[in-house]
Amino acid sequence: MCTTCGCGTKHIHMDGDILYHHEYAETVGGHTHHMHASVINESRRVRIEQAILAKNNHFAQHNRHYLAQQGIFMVNLVSSPGSGKTTILIETIKALQNEIPIAVIEGDQQTDQDAVRIRATGVPAVQINTGKGCHLDAHMVGHAMEKLDLQSNSLLFVENVGNLVCPAAFDLGEAHKVVILSVTEGEDKPLKYPDMFHAADVMLLNKCDLLPYLSFDVSCAIDFARRINPALQVIQISAIQGSGLQQWIDWIKSGHQQAAQVVMTEKAIL
Amino acid sequence: MHEMTLAEQMLQIIEEAAIAQNFTQVKTVWMEVGRLSCVEKEALRFCFSAVVEETVARRAKLEFIDIKGRGLCAQCECEMDINTLYDACPACGSYAIQIIAGNEMRIRELEVE
Ligand SMILES: Nc1nc2c(ncn2[C@@H]2O[C@H](COP(=O)(O)OP(=O)(O)OP(=O)(O)O)[C@@H](O)[C@H]2O)c(=O)[nH]1
Numbered sequence: 001m002c003t004t005c006g007c008g009t010k011h012i013h014m015d016g017d018i019l020y021h022h023e024y025a026e027t028v029g030g031h032t033h034h035m036h037a038s039v040i041n042e043s044r045r046v047r048i049e050q051a052i053l054a055k056n057n058h059f060a061q062h063n064r065h066y067l068a069q070q071g072i073f074m075v076n077l078v079s080s081p082g083s084g085k086t087t088i089l090i091e092t093i094k095a096l097q098n099e100i101p102i103a104v105i106e107g108d109q110q111t112d113q114d115a116v117r118i119r120a121t122g123v124p125a126v127q128i129n130t131g132k133g134c135h136l137d138a139h140m141v142g143h144a145m146e147k148l149d150l151q152s153n154s155l156l157f158v159e160n161v162g163n164l165v166c167p168a169a170f171d172l173g174e175a176h177k178v179v180i181l182s183v184t185e186g187e188d189k190p191l192k193y194p195d196m197f198h199a200a201d202v203m204l205l206n207k208c209d210l211l212p213y214l215s216f217d218v219s220c221a222i223d224f225a226r227r228i229n230p231a232l233q234v235i236q237i238s239a240i241q242g243s244g245l246q247q248w249i250d251w252i253k254s255g256h257q258q259a260a261q262v263v264m265t266e267k268a269i270l
Numbered sequence: 271m272h273e274m275t276l277a278e279q280m281l282q283i284i285e286e287a288a289i290a291q292n293f294t295q296v297k298t299v300w301m302e303v304g305r306l307s308c309v310e311k312e313a314l315r316f317c318f319s320a321v322v323e324e325t326v327a328r329r330a331k332l333e334f335i336d337i338k339g340r341g342l343c344a345q346c347e348c349e350m351d352i353n354t355l356y357d358a359c360p361a362c363g364s365y366a367i368q369i370i371a372g373n374e375m376r377i378r379e380l381e382v383e
């Protein structure tokens with residue numbers, strides 16, 4: 001995958017090791033020092049015109065290309081900490097694992113507890129610890145995909161770091177971002193953190209079993225979210241009691257079928 | 271916030287340009303920041319000054335070029351200035367607005383020597 005960009009594979013470590021960034025500064029530092037004497041100190045303008053996240057987007061395209069070739073349906077779950085990402089994943093896995101091969105990439109700043117919870121279902125999971133980093137990027141995810149030995153026509157779930165802010169800006173190569181909002185967080189969250197609701201295609205409104213005990217206004221929350229993203233699909237669920245989960249499972253199944261079908265059609269053409 | 275990541279990415283772009291374009295010092299960095307992008311400019315300035323220590327950009331001045339948010343209404347097809355992702359169309363009240371400018375986070379130009 002990203003080895004095609006000339007990126008080594010040793011600088012990134014998963015499952016307990018520390019995660020390093022590229023050590024590009026070293027080589028560049030050596031270069032500039034070397035050239036110093038021969039360059040005249042005359043100031044000039046250099047056009048750059050490059051998006052700051054161009055590198056990430058490039059890695060994301062590699063991931064997306066690979067997934068498309070293999071017919072793998074990848075979904076990136078994003079939410080604030082504790083909205084129920086791992087609980088939803090476990091229930092989704094239980095419902096689908098006898099039909100479809102599934103793998104999971106878990107992102108957290110520390111610990112591999114979520115990966116352990118996923119592996120307890122029998123599904124392979126790679127934990128990425130971002131340390132101080134507050135989001136997953138496409139490069140880390142590409143390496144995690146290499147470690148997972150993914151099957152074609154499978155499902156790949158990414159549980160992003162619990163953070164309603166910057167995972168919105170990082171394309172991982174997924175087919176869809178799915179944002180989870182739990183009813184204990186308040187109906188104003190879509191307006192306070194609009195980027196995430198703008199980037200997502202589906203919103204799971206979770207912990208609906210708690211609605212009788214709260215003053216959370218469901219239609220108001222959905223209205224706020226659709227102001228930011230009129231096309232947003234909303235599914236009301238309780239991961240713990242199971243309500244609404246069938247609709248979510250059906251959505252996953254149809255995405256999975258489409259991803260697999262595209263590959264079959266392409267093979268038929270060839 | 272991810273300003274530290276953005277600052278690191280900026281430095282990487284600058285260092286690659288330093289090799290490609292033969293310069294050893296960056297005096298000014300002009301960066302386009304869209305009104306609707308999730309960049310907090312002062313936080314980014316702080317992170318940038320931290321990551322450029324002992325690099326070609328250690329003396330660089332960071333200049334922001336603000337880009338207005340522009341939207342296109344999917345319902346009535348009018349164009350408008352927008353300040354947030356949840357602005358309604360001033361003509362028809364629809365929220366179905368496609369963003370056509372204001373998401374930028376890019377380095378436009380460098381002054382180097
Ligand atoms: N009442 C209720 N509690 C839930 C529901 N879903 C999850 N929880 C609880 O919410 C807490 C957090 O759930 P997790 O699944 O760990 O949430 P998460 O989003 O993975 O959390 P992080 O990975 O730490 O960001 C746990 O105590 C769950 O039991 C639900 O539908 N209803």
Ligand SMILES: [Mg+2]
Binds near residue numbers: 159
């Ligand atoms: Mg979790």
Ligand SMILES: [Zn+2]
Binds near residue numbers: 004005058062
């Ligand atoms: Zn490449």
Ligand SMILES: [Zn+2]
Binds near residue numbers: 003143
């Ligand atoms: Zn790599």
Ligand SMILES: [Zn+2]
Binds near residue numbers: 134271
């Ligand atoms: Zn982040």
Ligand SMILES: [Zn+2]
Binds near residue numbers: 361
């Ligand atoms: Zn309109």
